[in-house]
Amino acid sequence: xxxxxxxxxxxxxxxxxxxxxxxxxxxxxxxxxxxxxxxxxxxxxxxxxxxxxxxxxxxxxxxxxxxxxxxxxxxxxxxxxxxxxxxxxxxxxxxxxxxxxxxxxxxxxxxxxxxxxxxxxxxxxxxxxxxxxxxxxxxxxxxxxxxxxxxxxxxxxxxxxxxxxxxxxxxxxxxxxxxxxxxxxxxxxxxxxxxxxxxxxxxxxxxxxxxxxxxxxxxxxxxxxxxxxxxxxxxxxxxxxxxxxxxxxxxxxxxxxxxxxxxxxxxxxxxxxxxxxxxxxxxxxxxxxxxxxxxxxxxxxxxxxxxxxxxxxxxxxxxxxxxxxxxxxxxxxxxxxxxxxxxxxxxxxxxxxxxxxxxxxxxxxxxxxxxxxxxxxxxxxxxxxxxxxxxxxxxxxxxxxxxxxxxxxxxxxxxxxxxxxxxxxxxxxxxxxxxxxxxxxxxxxxxxxxxxxxxxxxxxxxxxxxxxxxxxxxxxxxxxxxxxxxxxxxxxxxxxxxxxxxxxxxxxxxxxxxxxxxxxxxxxxxxxxxxxxxxxxxxxxxx
Ligand code: FAD
Ligand code: SIN
Numbered sequence: 022x023x024x025x026x027x028x029x030x031x032x033x034x035x036x037x038x039x040x041x042x043x044x045x046x047x048x049x050x051x052x053x054x055x056x057x058x059x060x061x062x063x064x065x066x067x068x069x070x071x072x073x074x075x076x077x078x079x080x081x082x083x084x085x086x087x088x089x090x091x092x093x094x095x096x097x098x099x100x101x102x103x104x105x106x107x108x109x110x111x112x113x114x115x116x117x118x119x120x121x122x123x124x125x126x127x128x129x130x131x132x133x134x135x136x137x138x139x140x141x142x143x144x145x146x147x148x149x150x151x152x153x154x155x156x157x158x159x160x161x162x163x164x165x166x167x168x169x170x171x172x173x174x175x176x177x178x179x180x181x182x183x184x185x186x187x188x189x190x191x192x193x194x195x196x197x198x199x200x201x202x203x204x205x206x207x208x209x210x211x212x213x214x215x216x217x218x219x220x221x222x223x224x225x226x227x228x229x230x231x232x233x234x235x236x237x238x239x240x241x242x243x244x245x246x247x248x249x250x251x252x253x254x255x256x257x258x259x260x261x262x263x264x265x266x267x268x269x270x271x272x273x274x275x276x277x278x279x280x281x282x283x284x285x286x287x288x289x290x291x292x293x294x295x296x297x298x299x300x301x302x303x304x305x306x307x308x309x310x311x312x313x314x315x316x317x318x319x320x321x322x323x324x325x326x327x328x329x330x331x332x333x334x335x336x337x338x339x340x341x342x343x344x345x346x347x348x349x350x351x352x353x354x355x356x357x358x359x360x361x362x363x364x365x366x367x368x369x370x371x372x373x374x375x376x377x378x379x380x381x382x383x384x385x386x387x388x389x390x391x392x393x394x395x396x397x398x399x400x401x402x403x404x405x406x407x408x409x410x411x412x413x414x415x416x417x418x419x420x421x422x423x424x425x426x427x428x429x430x431x432x433x434x435x436x437x438x439x440x441x442x443x444x445x446x447x448x449x450x451x452x453x454x455x456x457x458x459x460x461x462x463x464x465x466x467x468x469x470x471x472x473x474x475x476x477x478x479x480x481x482x483x484x485x486x487x488x489x490x491x492x493x494x495x496x497x498x499x500x501x502x503x504x505x506x507x508x509x510x511x512x513x514x515x516x517x518x519x520x521x522x523x524x525x526x527x528x529x530x531x532x533x534x535x536x537x538x539x540x541x542x543x544x545x546x547x548x549x550x551x552x553x554x555x556x557x558x559x560x561x562x563x564x
Pocket of ligand 2 (some may be wrong): 279280407410
């Protein structure tokens with residue numbers, strides 16, 4: 022089958038969460054934008070973000086303090102220049118959201134040093150998390166999505182899933198330029214070739230690689246996998262963040278219970294009632310989340326319990342309902358009244374600190390290709406992301422990358438004809454069960470062997486299994502017509518392989534990566550990030 026349609030825009034943005042939608046609105050002032058979402062426009066990790074966005078907004082806080090806290094959480098692996106860039110631009114990014122009409126919770130008393138209520142989360146030494154009650158992401162995503170829908174320069178493609186980037190040489194350009202992407206229109210079963218002068222991967226994280234995750238179904242690592250196949254370097258994939266507190270309930274599908282609950286005084290205990298966090302860290306419930314997640318994991322395993330308790334019922338009911346209306350309502354649906362009783366919680370995979378290597382302008386290794394948001398590795402989070410620093414990174418890098426793209430677009434240049442999508446050798450699958458079976462197997466062994474506590478043996482077991490799966494899926498992919506399930510499985514398997522390989526390479530425990538075989542953090546003064554280089558990585562990248 023040959024291509025039935027092509028699309029041409031100045032910029033192609035794949036992903037419409039915080040990173041993608043911010044870029045779309047910024048770029049659309051002077052460029053034509055195609056904004057792609059594999060589900061509905063707003064379905065993203067961003068939509069479910071609860072706690073808020075960190076930024077220095079209180080007069081008693083400082084950029085230096087936010088920088089230091091971020092570097093400390095990152096356990097020696099943050100890029101300090103990047104951290105300073107993000108922290109310094111934080112207040113401006115928050116102002117951009119406020120100017121766009123995003124409505125944050127206001128300060129409660131005149132004594133506060135800012136107009137907005139700021140909450141506290143693990144690792145932060147000040148109150149600096151601005152929020153919209155406990156549904157910050159929803160407020161932001163819905164507000165920005167409405168504006169994107171109304172913008173004449175933004176063309177939105179919902180339920181379109183990107184399959185692969187199109188790269189090649191361009192007249193007058195060095196080899197290895199990103200020219201566009203092949204994208205499957207899921208409702209019409211048609212592959213469309215999108216051509217653009219700049220392509221942005223804003224595809225979010227890969228939590229779906231794990232059996233238990235706080236992430237929505239869209240988080241299947243597609244952007245990271247596409248970038249790797251196209252020849253980009255991928256860094257720090259071993260650093261998977263497990264959020265300590267997701268609701269434990271068969272029907273809750275890993276509903277997150279925000280860290281801000283602990284910021285406002287919630288305590289963790291065994292179901293029998295005894296608190297345990299003080300035994301692990303003097304900051305107790307407000308230690309960085311790698312420490313809290315490991316403490317919970319350890320406590321659950323030692324005591325043989327299936328969950329621990331999280332309790333904020335000592336606070337006034339009105340305060341709880343006012344600050345945490347989403348959590349209050351959702352927990353009530355599952356039979357728990359958080360104003361009166363503790364709730365059962367467990368850790369779940371939440372965030373990937375590694376991703377597509379990109380520079381301070383969001384540029385990846387291939388000319389014309391940018392990566393922003395959770396899909397990118399910028400150096401901001403090091404070995405452990407501090408709470409609420411992710412949305413901040415999305416916003417600041419969306420702005421930096423947009424500025425860089427606009428400068429590039431102001432120079433002469435054109436898009437060019439793209440090679441056709443070739444379906445001549447494939448048929449429709451008669452064995453869909455292969456996809457569902459492999460999907461379940463992958464997520465199970467990633468949870469069991471590449472989870473909160475790792476070991477050489479567990480990682481090697483996972484590596485053996487992922488190799489088999491990759492082989493089987495590659496065969497299947499070559500023979501059958503693509504579907505969105507197959508695209509996601511292929512990507513998740515590749516991303517899992519990158520996680521396992523990176524974890525095997527790190528012979529120490531640092532930040533989010535903890536292994537029984539090397540339980541200590543190396544004393545190396547200049548610890549190294551883990552960089553994986555694909556075979557087709559070309560030195561011809563533009564720096
Ligand atoms: P996302 O928001 O995940 O958006 C990804 C987009 O890419 C989606 O539109 C999706 O459809 C699209 N996409 C993916 N693959 C393809 C493809 N192949 N083709 C087409 N489209 C594709 N961080 C904070 O800083 N503060 C918080 O309070 C906070 N709370 C969180 C709560 C939860 C429950 C979760 C899951 C995360 C939370 N995080 C929080 C982390 C943060 O929300 C994410 O890191 C951030 O939203 C990622 O934004 P993004 O734009 O990179 O990706
Ligand atoms: C939360 O609200 O606990 C999540 C915050 C984050 O992931 O940054």
